[in-house]
Amino acid sequence: MYDFSYHKPGSVADAVKMLGADGEAKALAGGMTFIPVLKQRLNKPSAVVDLSAAGLSGIKLEGDKLIIGAMTTHATVASSPEVKKAIPALAHLANNIGDRQVRSRGTIGGSLANNDPSACYPSAVLALGATIHTNQRKVAADDYFQGMFATALEPGEIITAVEFPMAERAAYAKFPNPASRYAMVGVFVAKTAKGVRVAVTGAGQNGVFRHAAMEAALSTSFTPDAIKSVTTPADMMNADIHGSAAYRAHLVGVMAARAVAAA
């Protein structure tokens, strides 16, 4: 790891100020991806701004909205009575991210800011049509994800919370990478007031994406059978030592069917 200066501001405003003052500064959330990256010397920030004291943790139900603070850990989401009541699929997803220790420290905001193509959360946020709150604005999920590790966040912009609408039905099914246990294919299906949405993580070449054909089929009938004949184009898929594009395309269908059955 290269050395850096460490700051732990007590508010979002201070954090923003620190990040704004130094273009080489980086925000630190749970650090579950960022610290390994630093250890591998793949990133050389001048300063690390730890958001853990900025008052960004917490879960609340406001009417028909579930609002999760950006620094809320996966373990907290997984065990939250509010989340379990409002969107149990989200608690289930959080409960299967990484391992127990990762869930102790990893956060929803960190996951979304990083937008790792094999992270679980982006699929839920996109499928549920959630809204990302930042210190500057509110961004719709459809506008937020912009390809692998790319998001709508501007330099110095911090995610403060994520706002989820209620779902009539929702579920997440993941096929983990055998080695890393990250999602090799993860499919989140959701039926909300705005309709059916299907988001796929892990598989695509450009990070999380919506599966239009499946959404159309499930809008007609929200059953596993409805998507039996829906195919996923393999040329959109990743290929690596763990599986071909064709295999990933196939798994998208299998995971989607399992998610629909579970929803």
Added chain:
Amino acid sequence: MIVDGIGASVKRVEDHRFLSGKGHYTDDMNRPGQTHAVFRRSDSPHARIKSIDIAAASKMAGVVAIFTGADLAAEGVGGVPCGWQIHNKDGSPMAEPMHPVLAIDKVRHVGDPIAMVVAETKQQAKDAAEAINIEFEELGGISDVRAAIAPGAPLVHDDVASNVCFDWHIGDKAATEAAFANAFKIIKLDLTNNRLVPNAMEPRAAISEYDISSGEYTLHTTSQNPHVIRLLMGAFVLHIPEHKLRVVAPDVGGGFGSKIFHYAEEAALTWAAAKVLRPIKWTADRSESFITDAHGRDHVSHAELAVAEDGKFLGLRVETLANMGAYLSTFAPSVPTYLSATLLAGVYTTPAIYAQVKAVFTHTVPVDAYRGAGRPEATFLLERIVDVAARDLGMDRVEIRRKNFIPADAFPYQTPIALQYDSGDYQTTLRECLRMADYDGFEARRKAAAAKGKLRGIGMSTYVEACGIAPSAVAGALGARAGLYEVANIRVHPTGSVTVFTGAHSHGQGHETTFAQLVADQLGIPFNQIEIVHGDTSKVPFGMGTYGSRSLSVGGSAMVKAMDKIILKGRKIAAHLMEASLDDVEFKDGKFTVTGTDKSKAFAEISLTAYVPHNYPIEELEPGLEETAFYDPKNFTYPGGCHICEVEIDPNTGTVAVINFTAVDDVGRVINPMIVEGQVQGGIAQGIGQALLEHAIYDESGQLLSGSMMDYTMPRADDLPNILVGTESTMCTHNPLGAKGVGEVGAIGSPPAVINAVVDALRDYDVRHLDMPATPAKIWGIINAHTLKMAAE
């Protein structure tokens, strides 16, 4: 009566320190004035080093010194030696290219060390290592053995034509060809034994020190055999005489073979300690382990089995290409040859066998022994081709094995391929394993699984292996450059407690418990009066270390021999004290007794007399009670048995789940059943890992694609089943304990059982063979291809 003796599941004495965080691993130690070393390594599989510029790096904060290959060469530092020499078919010796400690002129694999930075802190050493400016000319690398021997392939070593290290054979070629001429059918099979990364959980580490006043060097290192490191490094690389070089292997966090070998880092650190005149510590990062620890397996074979109409095996011929990596690691040449090809008879009476092995250099990490070393490769080949033969002949898989087993009354059994098995009973281990696994109930379980949409399969392997390495004269004739006996020194203290100094090294095997049980049993003294000392060349007289499942059969036998000497001397002292003749004094249950009388002396009385010789046969006997024994085994030992695996495949994803795994092994004498069971379970976990999960994958040019645990699948708790273990022992006939060894059986017997089960599960998908690992992607590929083919027809 000793309750903690042979056969008792004594809880381990090691555990308290490991469980309370008081283990003493190399990286846990620090020395006053210690510096830290980091190696700058090659990112390229094959390149010429045009220049190395250390000027800027040398000036960086905290840097003490930077050394390159040229610095070592200028002082006459030798290459890293190979401990085993194989001869070609024509009698000429194998190619043995120079393996410099730090690369000179060329780098030959990703991870090849180029420079060593010594600095005040590890981070400062890392900073400076990055800042060394090296100019490379890329030469293009090659990783696959078949490609490496093809015309025009880039050469790993300029003086090794076609990258062939040796071209060796064994067996009776004419007899084998005659057998094939008479065959009813010839079963042919191509197999690849997947390359593995050992990944002991403790990364390699070392601390070197030099005492300028005495001229002594000390190296603490993560080794399975510190005396071997001292011998190889002292005699061949650094030219330091043994009495000025101490090598210590303290608590070591797993080895599995990968910590047998003498590694370049050990030599570089030891050499440099005398240059910087401060201790130097180095600990590998895991990503560094992936590209520097010797890998395992990586054999590509073609096998043919000649069978008679009734299923009897008539002959076997095998051609293997074995990947050596870029340099010859310490025991690399022995693995595909004398540790593998000699085992091709397996548990069967195949009368004629001929094997050829071509060892090939590639631009990859050196390949050497990994748990099982050669025997898993032979067993996988054999147990796969036997299953394929059963399939092609329409025979039952159990029946074809039974028909060809070496019968229990045929021992000692001379195989046609060098080895003579001393004992075994393969029908019994098979029968017991079938019973424990409820083989007969399988079809019902298959149907139940099918009802849930799962493909269930069962597979077995019946195997024998050769371990207890090794009779020195035999090993020497086969190319070993060292003796392979073991040493024990037993020091009885005046009050009767005992310190045992053993050349075997424990890094998970629980020797401090097992050996103490053995000594307690034989000397009739309490278990807690015995201390086992290992792993330090300044304490233990000599030793060859722990590998090849040899610690009990060879190291334990040395202890028995030393104890025999102790008991004989004790009898002489007792005879003197009790005024009896030596022949009338017997030793039993910790007492020296005059036969037929109630006169006796306790062990501690005799030991006290030996050290306080007031009433003592001083004319005939020296005082003291301490004996050393070297035990050189008369033969290898031959554990064997049967493994049965039951799997379920999810056809939608290709995921293979191991539902049941049962092993019944013949490991000879068992000292501690609890530890034996643990060794078998651990070995099977690695075998299941090889069969389903693990694969070190290089791209064509020699870049390691599975270079971290993010891409190399380590078996985790939820990948594995409960493992049911039984033992059905016959005794080894040629060592005093009857011990055969247990460290490797799990890793040797299990992989073909898993793959045979997977192939069985895929019975409706026209699968004759599949190579390891049976990953979900591979299984789905097979299912999908078959489905598409059926749709097209």
Added chain:
Amino acid sequence: MPQISLTVNGKPASAEVESRTLLVELLREKLHLTGTHVGCDTSQCGACVVEVDGKSVKSCTMLAVQAAGAHVTTIEGLASADGKLHPMQEMFREHHALQCGYCTPGMVMSAIDLVNSHPDGLSEEQIRHGLEGNICRCTGYHNIVKAIHAAWFVMHGKEMPIAAE
């Protein structure tokens, strides 16, 4: 360099660290608590697991400065002052759930968290899944699972039913 204070195994501790110092480096190198190990550099193996403010975390994936003010428990802090082992340590010994001992401290720390967080029962499947973040190369996990299963009963003060192997 930042000076940080924290509580380790119930005792106050303070040390000067770099911002980039990991919690595991603080524990091993500054506080000489070498029972916590490092087995990988990708947060996969779990040899470094410790408890921070009641939660099990990977101390190789947390900066030392992030632990300022925290209560940290390491493997060295489990046994009681008279040397009596924690029930989890005792069950690991009883069931031969360790061989080389290198993964053991992290495994024990994870296992304690797993048992504590499942007051209503812990199945074999839950144990195996719950050990996802800890890799052991020696045991094949069979005996680790048995030890944790047994420790659950001891830690929750329940009698263990007699079951077949």
